[in-house]
Amino acid sequence: MIETCPRCSTRLGAPLRSGRQVCANCGWSTAPLKTKSSDTPISKPAQSTPGRILQLVGRIVGRVVRYVRAWLGQQWATLRQHRPQPKAQTGQLMQGLADRLSALEKSIPEDVTARTWLTAEQAFQKLGGDLQNPDSVIQTSDGVTTVNFTRFRGLNSEEAYAAFGLEMNRSRRQSNKAWLRLK
Ligand SMILES: [Zn+2]
Structure with missing residues (x-):
């Protein structure tokens, strides 16, 4: 961005949306600023590396999710195969809980x-x-x-x-x- 007009030295305003700077006094104007074309080669690799990392992370997450889902499915199938009658299981659970609570009670000094x-x-x-x-x-x-x-x-x-x-x-x-x- 140029501060003053090179032709008449009038102070220039902010560049137009297109990137051009136009002198209000003499009509001098810059060629479109080359911000886009000059930035592109620099920013391209900078953008693409995080982009690639993101893609990679995305694929890894996807793979982990698929793996966990498959593993859970397997566990669920195993659980269903070996599940005893619901009542017996509840009874066992309650018995286990009672045993643990009793042990806890004994472990607390009087x-x-x-x-x-x-x-x-x-x-x-x-x-x-x-x-x-x-x-x-x-x-x-x-x-x-x-x-x-x-x-x-x-x-x-x-x-x-x-x-x-x-x-x-x-x-x-x-x-x-x-x-x-x-x-
Ligand atoms: Zn000018």
């Missing part, structure tokens, strides 16, 4: 759950008490004192619950949340 907050009922049972039996009692950690559930629930100090190895949270108790936990 003391992880021991620190969760308990209601008075839960704490009483945790310490060996039987809620169904009004005569059932639990012992303080030192074995000196025994209490039934009614007395246990009515204890009103941190120390009293500490004697059972329990931590008491007064504000949780007042807001009716589970309020005892093992120390």
Whole structure:
């Protein structure tokens, strides 16, 4: 692009769409700019290499898709051939799941759950008490004192619950949340 007219030195505007620059003052004009013809030899290989790579990638993707589809078809056919009766399979699945869950339960150490907050009922049972039996009692950690559930629930100090190895949270108790936990 030329800044000024070579004939009258008037400042030239932007080139026309065709690429020609025309001087508004004297009518001088350039030959059509050779952007297209001069760019082509340079850009052709630059365009064609990514193009070829794209084509190649396209073919590879196509091949992978065909391969996966064929493989899936094969798997599906095998699955259908060897599939046991649906009920038996569901039963096996459930059994397997139950076994795994059971193994998972056993793998979780008990003391992880021991620190969760308990209601008075839960704490009483945790310490060996039987809620169904009004005569059932639990012992303080030192074995000196025994209490039934009614007395246990009515204890009103941190120390009293500490004697059972329990931590008491007064504000949780007042807001009716589970309020005892093992120390
Ligand atoms: Zn001019």
